[in-house]
Amino acid sequence: MEKNWNSDIARLDLLLRQGRHGQVRQELSRINAREVPRASLQPLARIARRAGTYSLALRLLNPVCRPAPGMRMDALPGELAEYAMALVKNGSIDEALALLRGIEPRSEPLALLYQAFALFPRWEYLKAIPLLERFGREMAESAYERRVAEVNLLAALIYAKRLDEAERLAERLRDTTARDGQRLLHANALELSAQLAFQAGNHPLARERLQAAGNLLADAPVGDRLFVEKWQAVIELSESQGLSREALDRVRATALGLGHWETLRDCDFHEARYRARPDLFARLYHGTPYPAYRERLLETLCRYGNPPSTWLRLSPELDTSPAVRPIGTLDLAVGEWRESGDAGKPVFRVGGLEHRLLLQLNCDFYKPEKIGSLFAAVYPGEHFNPVSSPLRIHQALRRLRRTLRSHRIPLAIREQRFFYALVPGRDCSLACTALPSSPALRELDLKFRALEAALGDGSRSARELSSELGVSISTVTRLLNEAREAGWIETLGRGPARKYRLSRPRRQAA
Numbered sequence: 001m002e003k004n005w006n007s008d009i010a011r012l013d014l015l016l017r018q019g020r021h022g023q024v025r026q027e028l029s030r031i032n033a034r035e036v037p038r039a040s041l042q043p044l045a046r047i048a049r050r051a052g053t054y055s056l057a058l059r060l061l062n063p064v065c066r067p068a069p070g071m072r073m074d075a076l077p078g079e080l081a082e083y084a085m086a087l088v089k090n091g092s093i094d095e096a097l098a099l100l101r102g103i104e105p106r107s108e109p110l111a112l113l114y115q116a117f118a119l120f121p122r123w124e125y126l127k128a129i130p131l132l133e134r135f136g137r138e139m140a141e142s143a144y145e146r147r148v149a150e151v152n153l154l155a156a157l158i159y160a161k162r163l164d165e166a167e168r169l170a171e172r173l174r175d176t177t178a179r180d181g182q183r184l185l186h187a188n189a190l191e192l193s194a195q196l197a198f199q200a201g202n203h204p205l206a207r208e209r210l211q212a213a214g215n216l217l218a219d220a221p222v223g224d225r226l227f228v229e230k231w232q233a234v235i236e237l238s239e240s241q242g243l244s245r246e247a248l249d250r251v252r253a254t255a256l257g258l259g260h261w262e263t264l265r266d267c268d269f270h271e272a273r274y275r276a277r278p279d280l281f282a283r284l285y286h287g288t289p290y291p292a293y294r295e296r297l298l299e300t301l302c303r304y305g306n307p308p309s310t311w312l313r314l315s316p317e318l319d320t321s322p323a324v325r326p327i328g329t330l331d332l333a334v335g336e337w338r339e340s341g342d343a344g345k346p347v348f349r350v351g352g353l354e355h356r357l358l359l360q361l362n363c364d365f366y367k368p369e370k371i372g373s374l375f376a377a378v379y380p381g382e383h384f385n386p387v388s389s390p391l392r393i394h395q396a397l398r399r400l401r402r403t404l405r406s407h408r409i410p411l412a413i414r415e416q417r418f419f420y421a422l423v424p425g426r427d428c429s430l431a432c433t434a435l436p437s438s439p440a441l442r443e444l445d446l447k448f449r450a451l452e453a454a455l456g457d458g459s460r461s462a463r464e465l466s467s468e469l470g471v472s473i474s475t476v477t478r479l480l481n482e483a484r485e486a487g488w489i490e491t492l493g494r495g496p497a498r499k500y501r502l503s504r505p506r507r508q509a510a
Contacts, residue, residue: 003035005036005037005039005040005044006040009040009043009044009047012024012027012028012047012051013047016047016050016051019221021051021052024047024051025051025052025053028047028048028051028053028056029053031044031056033056033059033060036060038064041060041061041064041079042061042076042078042079042082044060045057045060045061045079045082045083045086046082048060048086049082049085049086049089052089054086054089054090055090055386055418057082057083057086057089058083058086058087058090058384058386059386059387061075061079061082061083061086062083062385062386062387064079064083065079065080065083065099066383066385077103077104077107077108077111078108078110080099080100080102080103080108080111081099081100081103081108081110081111081114083099084096084097084099084100084111084114084118085114085117085118087099087372087384088114088117088118088121090370090371090372090384091369091370091371091372091373091374091376092372092373092375092376092384093118093121093122093372093373093376094376095372095376095383095384096114096118097115097118097119100114100115100118101115105134105135105139109135109138109139109140109141110139112131112132112134112135112139113131113132113135113139113145113148113149115128115131116128116131116132116135116149116152116156117152119131120152121262122290122292122293123159123290123292123293123296124290124292125155125156125159125160125292126156126160126292128152128156129153129156129157129160132149132150132152132153132156133153135149136149136150136153143180144182147173147176147177147182147185148185150169150172150173151173151185151188151189151192153169154166154169154170154173154189154192155192157169158192158195158196158199159296163196163199163200166192166196167196170189170192170193170196171193173185173189174186174189174190174193177189183216184216184217184220184224186216187213187216187217187220187224187228188213190209190210190212190213190216191209191210191213191227191228191231193209194206194207194209194210194213194231195231197209198231198234198235203235203239206231206235207232207235210228210231210232210235213228214228214229214232222254222258223258223260226251226254226255226258226260226263227263229247229250229251229254230248230251230255230263230266230267232247233247233248233250233251233267234248234270236248237270237271237274237275238270238274241274242271242274242275242276245271245275248267248270248271251263251267252264252267255267259417259419261364261366261367261368262366262367264366265284265288265293265366265367268280268283268284268366269284269297269300269301272284272301272304273300273301278304281297281301281304281307282304282307282308282311283311283365284297285297285298285307285311285434286307286310286311286313286365286432286433286434287311287313287364287365287366287432288364288365288366289363289364294434307434309433310431310432310433311431311432312329312429312430312431312432313362313365313424313429313430313431313432314326314424314429315423315424315425315426315428315429316423326424326425326426326427326428326429327339327340327427328340328409328410328427328428328429329428329429329430329431330347330409330411330428330429330430330431331344331431332358332359332362332430332431332432332433333350333431333433334346334350334453335347335348335349335350335355335358337407337409345407347403347407347409348403349450350450350453351450353378353396353399354396354399354400354403356377356378357374357377357378357396357397357400358400358422359377360373360374360377360378361374361413361420361421361422362422362430362432368414368416368419368420368421369419369420369421370418370419370420371389371390371393371418371420372384372389374393374396374420375389375390375392375393378392378393378396379392397413397415397420400413401413409428410424410425410426410427410428411423411424411425411428411430412424412425451465451479451480451483451489452488452502454468455489455500455501455502456502457502458501459492459499459500459501460499460500460501461496461497461498461499461500462476462477462480462498462500465480465500480500484500487503488502488503489501489502489503490503
């Protein structure tokens with residue numbers, strides 16, 4: 001008897017609406033992606049993504065959206081949009097945005113909404129606002145879709161401090177979501193409206209709205225109530241002038257258990273805001289790879305001045321014991337291990353595979369890395385393949401672990417539920433320098449760092465640099481030309497005898 005995919009998908013969708021995600025994941029684990037007919041690929045991939053099994057969503061749609069060489073590309077706009085959202089969940093955000101921007105919104109309106117959703121994890125709310133406005137105004141196919149876009153637009157407007165627009169939208173959303181019985185969206189509107197009241201200094205109104213939102217979510221999963229509890233804790237912290245942080249610590253504990261990494265980051269932000277915590281400010285700056293967030297941090301917490309150029313990241317055990325210091329430091333920018341009183345020992349080739357992987361694992365102190373973000377950093381410019389890419393990353397992780405062991409560097413790579421994070425041991429600190437968040441920009445930065453390290457205080461020919469860096473003459477020549485145009489290096493001699501040397505430190509010149 002032929003399998004009825006439509007009825008199975010409808011049944012799984014109903015289970016998701018009932019909150020039975022575990023049962024859906026169990027049933028999805030029994031599906032062979034190769035047996036799913038083309039017409040069912042997109043709706044089943046959407047079910048898989050919503051259930052949190054985005055690796056299955058990628059396996060379902062990858063042969064269609066990224067056909068093998070020589071195969072015709074015939075992916076439909078909806079299939080491409082769904083594949084892109086699975087990439088976002090996988091951590092492959094640049095690749096996802098490139099796909100979504102290539103979709104004509106008239107052919108797949110959700111491409112606009114999905115672009116906004118891809119920008120939110122990077123705190124790029126300003127870029128998301130016009131996408132959400134256009135989707136809600138022109139593209140939403142139902143009142144519910146329009147409300148979802150408007151709730152997200154409200155969050156973006158509040159972040160962007162466009163408070164007059166936010167107030168008007170919040171009032172409309174409170175009315176329409178209450179009228180139509182949309183409990184979750186109404187609770188979201190109330191929680192966001194509480195933020196507006198808090199920013200206006202009206203704490204009683206903010207508390208009243210948070211209480212109303214909490215009542216609506218009383219029977220909801222704890223994750224749905226987390227934002228309400230966070231803002232209640234923030235109000236308590238601000239009113240006590242930073243003295244009462246018990247509620248905020250409870251929110252931290254809940255967020256950690258649920259994997260709500262951005263809530264953890266935001267808790268530190270508010271503690272640094274309402275208490276004198278320059279150490280927390282520096283940790284936030286160096287432990288957050290998103291330029292938009294760093295700009296907000298410098299603007300809102302300007303009383304701390306500029307963050308230090310380098311931050312020593314310690315073992316979690318030592319964060320609470322400032323008197324204890326590790327015996328060695330791994331300088332991530334140059335890949336050197338230094339023990340007390342000793343000169344640095346080169347361990348990683350700057351810009352090499354292991355170095356790129358190490359930097360990506362360390363770039364965010366709050367959110368562990370997913371396979372997709374690791375792959376984008378280690379193999380920039382390549383498309384993620386749900387079959388081969390995880391294998392390549394696991395091989396790279398094994399290489400990195402072997403290198404750390406061979407040099408006796410007490411630095412662990414923790415793997416948990418397909419997330420990966422660096423954990424310094426008690427005898428290890430990490431010297432962190434703020435790097436670009438984009439893998440492509442970081443790749444360029446690393447190449448220039450490698451060039452600086454190779455030149456040192458002396459001069460080298462292009463051939464010598466090619467041999468030392470392990471790249472082709474043409475790559476070195478291109479890099480040298482870019483560095484010379486930027487004024488970072490100067491040339492000595494002409495023709496085959498030409499050599500290059502640093503004219504000034506790049507980071508000071510930039």
